[in-house]
Amino acid sequence: xxxxxxxxxxxxxxxxxxxxxxxxxxxxxxxxxxxxxxxxxxxxxxxxxxxxxxxxxxxxxxxxxxxxxxxxxxxxxxxxxxxxxxxxxxxxxxxxxxxxxxxxxxxxxxxxxxxxxxxxxxxxxxxxxxxxxxxxxxxxxxxxxxxxxxxxxxxxxxxxxxxxxxxxxxxxxxxxxxxxxxxxxxxxxxxxxxxxxxxxxxxxxxxxxxxxxxxxxxxxxxxxxxxxxxxxxxxxxxxxxxxxxxxxxxxxxxxxxxxxxxxxxxxxxxxxxxxxxxxxxxxxxxxxxxxxxxxxxxxxxxxxxxxxxxxxxxxxxxxxxxxxxxxxxxxxxxxxxxxxxxxxxxxxxxxxxxxxxxxxxxxxxxxxxxxxxxxxxxxxxxxxxxxxxxxxxxxxxxxxxxxxxxxxxx
Numbered sequence: 001x002x003x004x005x006x007x008x009x010x011x012x013x014x015x016x017x018x019x020x021x022x023x024x025x026x027x028x029x030x031x032x033x034x035x036x037x038x039x040x041x042x043x044x045x046x047x048x049x050x051x052x053x054x055x056x057x058x059x060x061x062x063x064x065x066x067x068x069x070x071x072x073x074x075x076x077x078x079x080x081x082x083x084x085x086x087x088x089x090x091x092x093x094x095x096x097x098x099x100x101x102x103x104x105x106x107x108x109x110x111x112x113x114x115x116x117x118x119x120x121x122x123x124x125x126x127x128x129x130x131x132x133x134x135x136x137x138x139x140x141x142x143x144x145x146x147x148x149x150x151x152x153x154x155x156x157x158x159x160x161x162x163x164x165x166x167x168x169x170x171x172x173x174x175x176x177x178x179x180x181x182x183x184x185x186x187x188x189x190x191x192x193x194x195x196x197x198x199x200x201x202x203x204x205x206x207x208x209x210x211x212x213x214x215x216x217x218x219x220x221x222x223x224x225x226x227x228x229x230x231x232x233x234x235x236x237x238x239x240x241x242x243x244x245x246x247x248x249x250x251x252x253x254x255x256x257x258x259x260x261x262x263x264x265x266x267x268x269x270x271x272x273x274x275x276x277x278x279x280x281x282x283x284x285x286x287x288x289x290x291x292x293x294x295x296x297x298x299x300x301x302x303x304x305x306x307x308x309x310x311x312x313x314x315x316x317x318x319x320x321x322x323x324x325x326x327x328x329x330x331x332x333x334x335x336x337x338x339x340x341x342x343x344x345x346x347x348x349x350x351x352x353x354x355x356x357x358x359x360x361x362x363x364x365x366x367x368x369x370x371x372x373x374x375x376x377x378x379x380x381x382x383x384x385x386x387x388x389x390x391x392x393x394x395x396x397x398x399x400x401x402x403x404x405x406x407x408x409x410x
Contacts, residue, residue: 018367025359029351032238039344046338048167048181049195049226049316051158052202053127054209057113058106059189060121060154063096070112077108107286110151110269116280118149123156128184138184138332142167148202151269151284155202158183166198171338182334188216193333194318195226201248202272212322219327224320225336231313232346240347242311254302259287262294 067074078095099105127145128138143160160167160183169181192209196202203209214220233242252271259268260278267278269286287295320336351359 014367018363021363021367022360025356025363029356033350034234034238034240034347035350036345036347039346040341041344042173042341043171043338045168045171048160048169048335050198050200051160051183051333052194052196052209053156053158053185053187054192054194054206055123055126055154055156055187056106056190057118057121057149057152057154058100058109060123061109061117063099066109066112066117067096073112077112081105081108106152110284111286113151113284114280115267115273115278115282115284118151118154119275119280121149121154123147123154126185126187127156127158128186137180138182140183143183147275148272149275150204150272151267151286153204153206155204155272157196157202159198169335173339180334180336182332185331185333186329187212187331188214188329193222193224195224195316195335197228197314197316199246200314201246201252204270204272208318210318210320210322214324214331217326217329218324219330220322220324220332221330222320222322222333223336224318224333225338225340226316226318227338227340228342229315229317230342230344230346231310232344233309233311234347234349235311238347238349240309243308244311247306247308247310247313251302251306254305255298258298258302259295262298263287 074095078098081095081098099109124145127143128140139160142162143158146157146159148155148157160181167181190211190213192206192211194203194209210222210224212220212222233240235242235244255268256271256273259266259271263285265282266285266287267273267282269284269288
């Protein structure tokens with residue numbers, strides 16, 4: 001009886017312990033946790049990326065024509081700046097010269113502009129086509145341009161393809177395996193340049209561009225390289241629960257549509273839009289300077305649309321240098337050989353279903369001593385009583401007792 005109670009007690013303790021152990025392991029697995037690795041990879045080839053150029057509208061605008069169009073606004077602006085900086089501005093010419101001299105004044109000029117004022121700027125001639133290029137090895141013939149802008153800056157995105165396919169360059173570390181890839185430009189004032197990933201949004205922050213400047217009669221050679229950073233998240237049901245979409249593009253488009261609906265005829269001051277996207281009579285306005293609940297609510301609603309992580313994020317970090325010299329006015333932007341490793345942040349399941357089965361079988365083995373080998377063997381090998389033990393039992397209980405029966409009873 002005592003032996004029976006002892007067996008019941010041990011079985012109960014083991015069952016409770018095993019159940020808790022199994023629940024903990026299965027519950028943790030069903031959370032679908034992930035772990036992350038950082039991989040440093042030097043690729044065998046690189047893709048010619050998108051080339052983004054940033055220009056200041058104040059350098060491109062015909063200020064005299066704008067003054068004639070918005071004379072009253074310019075007069076008030078000149079008076080304001082004169083008081084602000086303690087300068088004496090005696091004429092319209094002095095005012096326009098002052099506005100051209102300081103990029104900070106772009107903000108004030110931008111508040112006067114309409115979409116049409118910026119759209120009509122002639123920037124196509126700044127990126128030379130294949131017919132007008134003067135350097136034989138440049139590849140402008142493979143490239144097309146798209147123009148974007150906001151109130152204070154204009155952006156040119158240059159995309160280079162061969163038969164609509166990205167251009168690939170062979171990579172051998174520290175060796176230029178392929179010939180240089182360069183495009184020629186005709187920009188003579190301060191501008192910035194960076195490399196960007198295909199389908200990425202335009203970056204309006206000038207600090208993320210490599211600054212380049214040249215004067216008339218100078219050659220400028222800009223040599224740039226990039227390294228790529230890739231973030232790969234896991235989809236549902238794993239914890240990162242990512243989504244395949246362009247997160248930043250969705251957020252910007254949401255802001256644009258809601259602002260346009262709430263403020264008809266107005267485009268947010270720093271919103272980067274493409275040529276032809278809005279009517280030419282729409283005006284730029286710095287809505288962020290307004291402390292109103294409408295704009296705050298719009299941003300909150302748009303942020304809700306992009307709460308999920310993006311499954312694959314690719315960014316380029318641009319590094320480079322420029323050299324200037326007296327010459328015939330040649331401007332080149334060249335893609336240099338990649339030197340740095342690409343960085344890949346990759347998440348993957350912390351445990352797989354196969355590992356879960358291993359954990360479960362291990363737990364059963366720990367608490368109950370269960371093993372597949374043992375169960376298979378028990379099916380074919382039966383316990384037997386040795387001859388010596390059988391004789392000993394017979395001598396004690398008598399020859400009439402069936403020892404096999406006793407064994408079963410025990």
